[in-house]
Amino acid sequence: MNIFRFAGDMTHLISILVLLLKIYATKSCSGVSLKTQELYALVFLTRYLDLFTDFISVYNTVMKLVFIASSLAIVWCMRMHRVVRRSYDKDLDTFRHYFLILASFILALLVHEKFTFQEIFWAFSIYLEALAILPQLVLLQRSGNVDNLTGQYVFFLGAYRAFYILNWVYRYFTEQHFSRWIACVSGIAQTALYADFFYYYFIRKYSGNFFVNLLGKWKESEYSGGQFIPVGGLAYYVTAPASLADMAANLFYALFYLVFMLSACALFSKTWIEVSGSSARDVAKQLKEQQMVMPGHRDSNLQKELNRYIPTAAAFSGMRIGALTVLADFMGATVQIPEYCLP
Numbered sequence: 001m002n003i004f005r006f007a008g009d010m011t012h013l014i015s016i017l018v019l020l021l022k023i024y025a026t027k028s029c030s031g032v033s034l035k036t037q038e039l040y041a042l043v044f045l046t047r048y049l050d051l052f053t054d055f056i057s058v059y060n061t062v063m064k065l066v067f068i069a070s071s072l073a074i075v076w077c078m079r080m081h082r083v084v085r086r087s088y089d090k091d092l093d094t095f096r097h098y099f100l101i102l103a104s105f106i107l108a109l110l111v112h113e114k115f116t117f118q119e120i121f122w123a124f125s126i127y128l129e130a131l132a133i134l135p136q137l138v139l140l141q142r143s144g145n146v147d148n149l150t151g152q153y154v155f156f157l158g159a160y161r162a163f164y165i166l167n168w169v170y171r172y173f174t175e176q177h178f179s180r181w182i183a184c185v186s187g188i189a190q191t192a193l194y195a196d197f198f199y200y201y202f203i204r205k206y207s208g209n210f211f212v213n214l215l216g217k218w219k220e221s222e223y224s225g226g227q228f229i230p231v232g233g234l235a236y237y238v239t240a241p242a243s244l245a246d247m248a249a250n251l252f253y254a255l256f257y258l259v260f261m262l263s264a265c266a267l268f269s270k271t272w273i274e275v276s277g278s279s280a281r282d283v284a285k286q287l288k289e290q291q292m293v294m295p296g297h298r299d300s301n302l303q304k305e306l307n308r309y310i311p312t313a314a315a316f317s318g319m320r321i322g323a324l325t326v327l328a329d330f331m332g333a334t335v336q337i338p339e340y341c342l343p
Contacts, residue, residue, distance in 0.1 A: 002170050008163030009063055015156035016070045022153070023077050028087040031143060032153075034078045035097040035135035039128060041071040042101070047125035049118050092142045095135035104128040113182065126183050130190040133157065137193065158194030161187055240329030257329075262322040269318025270311050278314075280306035 023029050048064040055061065077084045108124035136154065168184045237256045241247040247254040273279050284303040 002167060002174075004163050004167035004170055008160050008167055011156045011163060012160035013063075013066065015153050015160060016067070016074075018156060019074060019153045020070065023074065023084055027083045029078045029084050030087045030089060031140065032078065032088075033093045033095070033136040033139045034075070034088060035093055035095050036132055036139075037071065037074045037078060039097055039100065039132035039135070041068075041075050043125045043129045043132060044068045044071050046121040046128075049121055053118070089139065089143065093135060093139050095138050097135050100128065100131045100134065104131065111182065123182055126186045130186040130193075133190065133193055154194065158191065161191045161194060165191060240326075258326055261326050262319045265318040265322030265325070266315040267318070269314040269321075273310065273314045278310070280304075280310045283310065 019032065022032070044064075044067045048068060051061065051064055078088055079085060104127035105124050107127050108120050112119055112123040133154070140154075165184070165187050168187065237253060238260050240257060241250075241254055280303050283306055287302065
C-alpha cells in the first residue's frame with residue numbers, strides 16, 4: 001500500500017465519521033441526502049463481495065467491514081431513528097436515484113474487465129460511486145444552505161477521490177501490470193462532480209477572502225435560481241462567454257478562453273497517453289515484444305523516433321477537441337441533468 005491510498009482511505013473514513021457526528025450530536029440529518037447514502041450502501045455491498053472469497057490483509061478486511069457497517073448505520077438512522085428521521089428533507093431530496101442504479105448496471109454489463117459475477121458487480125459499484133453524490137449535490141443546491149459539518153463531509157469525500165487518483169498514477173508508474181482503467185476514468189468523473197460543489201462552497205463561505213477574489217469574483221445570477229456566475233478574476237477568463245455578443249464585446253476575454261481551452265486539452269491529451277499505456281515508450285516496448293521493427297531505424301532509436309510523432313499527434317488531437325468545445329460554448333451549447341431525474 002502506498003501513502004496516497006492510505007490517505008484516501010483515511011479521508012474517506014473521516015468523511016463518514018463527520019457525517020455520523022453530525023447525525024448523533026445534533027439528532028438531525030437536515031441537509032443530508034438519504035438517496036446518496038442508500039447508493040453508497042449499495043456501492044459497498046456490491047464492491048466487497050470478495051469478503052467471502054478472498055483475504056488480502058487484516059487492514060483491508062477491517063476497512064471493508066467499517067465502510068459497509070457505517071453506510072448501513074447512516075441509512076438506518078435516517079429511515080428508522082424516531083428523532084433523526086423527522087429532520088429529513090424529503091421534499092427536497094427527490095432525485096430519482098434508481099435511474100443511476102439502472103444506468104450503472106447496464107454500463108457494467110457492457111464495459112467490464114472480466115465477465116464474471118464478482119467483476120460485473122465490482123464495475124457496477126465503481127460506476128455507481130461516481131454518480132452517487134449527485135442527489136446530495138442537488139439537495140444542497142436546492143436548500144441553498146451548507147452547514148459546516150455537511151460541507152466538511154462532502155469536502156473529505158472529494159479529498160478521498162483526489163488521493164485515489166494520485167494512488168492510480170503512482171501505481172501506473174510503479175507496477176508492471178496495472179490495468180484498473182475503469183476505476184481511473186470513473187474516479188476522474190466523480191472528482192469533477194465534487195469540484196462543482198467546492199466551487200460553490202468556497203464562494204459562499206470565503207467570498208470576501210483576497211485569494212478567493214484573486215481566483216474569481218462571483219455574483220448571483222438573476223435567471224438561474226440562485227446560481228453564482230463569475231464576473232472577475234481567473235475564473236471569469238476560463239469560463240465560456242455567455243453569447244457571441246459577449247465574445248465580441250471583450251475580444252481579450254474570448255482570446256484568453258480560446259488559448260486556455262486549446263492548451264488544457266492538448267496538455268490533457270499528452271498526459272493521457274502517458275497514463276493509458278500509449279506513450280512512445282509503451283509503443284516501442286510493444287513493438288519490440290512483437291519483434292516488429294521500423295525500417296531504417298535501430299531498435300535503440302525506436303523510442304526516440306516515436307517520441308517525435310506520438311506526443312505531437314496527441315496534442316493536436318486534444319486541440320481539435322478543445323476547438324470543438326469552444327465552438328459549442330460560443331454557440332450556447334449546455335449540458336443539463338435530464339428533467340426526468342429532477343421532478
